[in-house]
Amino acid sequence: MTARDIRVVCAAIVRDGALLCVRKEGTDLFMLPGGKPEAGEDGLATLHREVTEELGCGLHPGSARLLGQYAAPAAHEAGCTVRADIWRADLSGAPRAQAEIAELRWVDLHDRTVEPVLAPLLRTQVMPLLRQS
Template sequence: MPSTIDIVTAVIRDNTGLMLVVRKRGTTRFMKPGGKREPGEDDLTALARELDEELGCRLVSATRLGDFEAPAANEPGFTVRAATYLAEVEGAIEARAEIDELAWIDPAAPGARPLAPLMLKVLAALLALEPDLA
């Protein structure tokens, strides 16, 4: 059984720069929306499907931010590896499927919400990309 979980995730920002995070049912940590690829899916096909299933929105465009790796938030002993994209979406965003809660955070000051370890790495990358956020 592999100890690495490969996923694709989206950084979705609103027009004020806040970033969307989600909390899956039965968990406590917030993370970026996204998920595992189905057999034969490329990153953007998987991302579009996951965003539709989890949030009910449509992926308009995506630019690769990078690949990130950290201990998995919800699977003890596993590492999660995420191909992460800066994504533009359209349509109303709402919690669907396994998503219990949505929140919009300031990437430079995320507040007290418990974040998945991978989120911390992505936030650091965003701040490096956009130093004016800090």
């Protein structure tokens, strides 16, 4: 990792062929729920904390599994690279936008017309991966 890298942990939550995406306040691109780990926090702990903070619900116990680590240009930080641990998980409870989240959107995995509003990591790495599964 370099000083221009942004490490995050994200949740890929799929229901009925659609992926839950979020748009943060003051931004125009959708991304996965998640965020940066706090000091001493492992990936799974970060995932649980971020989902609770951003979506106001929890993860179904035992549902989280690591899909892998992915990298792409950061959506809102010019010249930076986001390096993300992506976890596939199921929610327990109904998600609602809170904290810095301005909007939630369920995006059909096979609807390519939404690609212009998706962050690079989501558009180039996550959506193709999930379409295959």
